[in-house]
Each structure stands twice: as C-alpha cells, then as structure tokens.
Amino acid sequence: MKEKGLLIVLSGPSGVGKGTVRKEIFSHPDTAFEYSISMTTRAPREGEVNGVDYFFKSREEFEALIKEEKLLEYAEFVGNYYGTPVDYVRETLEEGKDVFLEIEVQGARQVRKKFPDGLFIFLAPPSLSELKNRIVTRGTETEDVILNRMTVAKEEIEMMNLYDYVVENDEIERACERIKAIVVAEHCRRERVEPRYIKMLEVE
Ligand SMILES: Nc1ncnc2c1ncn2[C@@H]1O[C@H](COP(=O)(O)OP(=O)(O)OP(=O)(O)O)[C@@H](O)[C@H]1O
C-alpha cells in the first residue's frame, strides 16, 4: 500500500516571516512538498493574486464553507477568517505527498487534534522588537492592526512549547535550511526517507 504523506504545519506570530520562508522554500524546484493555499475573508494586499496567495472569500461564502465542513481548521484572526481546505489536504496526503500549511496558532491547535502525527514547527522571532520592526517595515497594516497583531503575538509565543520544533528566523536562508533538515530528519525517524528528500537538502 502506498504510504501517506506527512502534514507539515508552520506557524508563528504575524510578521515573523512565515510567508517569506515558505516562498523561499517553494521557490526551489527540488522542494518535495505541496503548499495548501488557504481561504480568507481578508482583502487582498497589493500584488496578491486569488488562487495563488489565498482564495479570497466574502464572510458569507466563508461561513457557508464552515457549515458544509469544507475546512480542516479555521480561525478568526484580528477581524478576518482564515481556513484550510480539507479536501485538498486529505487528497494530497492520500497521494503520498507531503502537505505544507502556513497558519496561525489557533488553527495549528485544531490541526494537531485531527493530525496528531503531523509535524508542527513554530517559527520564532529573534526578539519582540524585531518582530514589530518586521510588521512595520512590511508596510501592509495600519497602526491599529499592528498593535492588535503584536498583542496576539505575545499570546502565541507563549504557546511555542506545544510544537515539535522551534526554529528561529534570524536569517531567511538559515531558517529555510533548518526547516528542510527537520522534515528530512522526521522522514528518517518514520523510516520513509527517499532520495528526493536528500536532494532537497543540497545547498547551491
Ligand atoms: N529573517 C528575516 N530577517 C529580516 N526580515 C525578515 C526576515 N524574514 C522575513 N522578514 C521580513 O519581515 C516581514 C514579515 O514577513 P512575512 O510577511 O513573511 O511574515 P508572516 O509571518 O508571513 O506574517 P503574517 O503572519 O502577518 O502573514 C517582511 O517584510 C519580510 O521581508
């Protein structure tokens, strides 16, 4: 029987660099896992594309998805809904591929209950002041939203002990290499390591 894939969850506070690290990992052709695009009711930021960055939904559409049980998990984060499409995740894992979720902490807790064997990685900032600096520098949020996200961030950081691994995002490339090494180690531990995972670790 074909083995199922590994569910990889990358979580951490807003502005720590989850999206940056995820895009860097997926920019490499040797990356051996699939990214699950989330649904959100947040308005698209400049340059964001529907179906690439997110599936952008109205609140009514999102609430219908909740009712129809189309979401593996969902959370309301600073005034907007975010959620993971359940069919995509289950079908892709069933095909034996690893699925990568980039989600906030409430959602990660829900996923842990449904997938206790998933791999849960918390991306941590070097400091709270550097975290705030990164959200401010990104320039996508109003001052109010930044303050709300920082309040939530402090609560999220307190939950990092619920994760299998904590990776500090001090430098993007190093954080990516650490995450890829953790995934390969996890496959070794589960005796499912294949050459494609080793290839992923090759540094250019
Ligand atoms: N290691 C790093 N060093 C310095 N700046 C970084 C680093 N990683 C990411 N950044 C910058 O920090 C800002 C926030 O990054 P990003 O948007 O990836 O965070 P995020 O965790 O995905 O945030 P959110 O949860 O709000 O979507 C961006 O401007 C990004 O360029």
Ligand SMILES: Nc1nc2c(ncn2[C@@H]2O[C@H](COP(=O)(O)O)[C@@H](O)[C@H]2O)c(=O)[nH]1
């Ligand atoms: N619980 C979920 N959280 C998600 C999902 N997709 C993204 N996110 C997280 O939401 C916040 C805010 O994102 P932003 O794009 O508005 O900055 C951030 O922590 C994301 O990781 C999801 O499907 N479920």
